[in-house]
Amino acid sequence: MSLFDLSIGELLVIAVLILVFVGPDRIPELMSVAGRYYGKFRRMSDDLRRTFNAEVARHESDRRREELEARRKEIETRRQEEREGAQRAASDAEAPAEGAAAEGTVATPMPADAVARPRVAGQPATATPDPVAAPAAPEAGDT
Numbered sequence: 269m270s271l272f273d274l275s276i277g278e279l280l281v282i283a284v285l286i287l288v289f290v291g292p293d294r295i296p297e298l299m300s301v302a303g304r305y306y307g308k309f310r311r312m313s314d315d316l317r318r319t320f321n322a323e324v325a326r327h328e329s330d331r332r333r334e335e336l337e338a339r340r341k342e343i344e345t346r347r348q349e350e351r352e353g354a355q356r357a358a359s360d361a362e363a364p365a366e367g368a369a370a371e372g373t374v375a376t377p378m379p380a381d382a383v384a385r386p387r388v389a390g391q392p393a394t395a396t397p398d399p400v401a402a403p404a405a406p407e408a409g410d411t
Contacts, residue, residue, distance in 0.1 A: 274282075290298055 286298075287295070
């Protein structure tokens with residue numbers, strides 16, 4: 269068994285030296301003073317340990333709070349982007365319908381020969397034949 273890397277023999281030599289230099293009648297007073305200083309040292313080390321642990325806990329709390337704040341901001345940013353995306357999609361869906369109504373539809377030109385003739389009472393409406401698409405049928409006698 270050793271204390272501070274001292275063997276039992278070395279501890280006995282120290283005890284004998286204290287007994288010789290301090291004297292047997294002053295040893296109880298010396299031990300009392302040593303006990304008081306040991307108590308002060310112990311209280312100071314406990315205070316230091318508590319202060320250190322409190323500081324570490326405060327630092328960890330600050331770090332966790334900053335992480336939570338960053339997550340909250342990230343979630344808020346995502347929600348804002350989703351809202352803007354939904355608004356953009358809604359406005360894009362409404363824009364073509366509004367644009368067509370406001371601008372009117374652009375009519376594609378129809379060939380002149382595909383226009384229906386005015387209907388005469390008693391006759392069905394017919395379209396003018398397309399001379400390019402369907403050549404005229406040969407009449408009887410043309411061969």
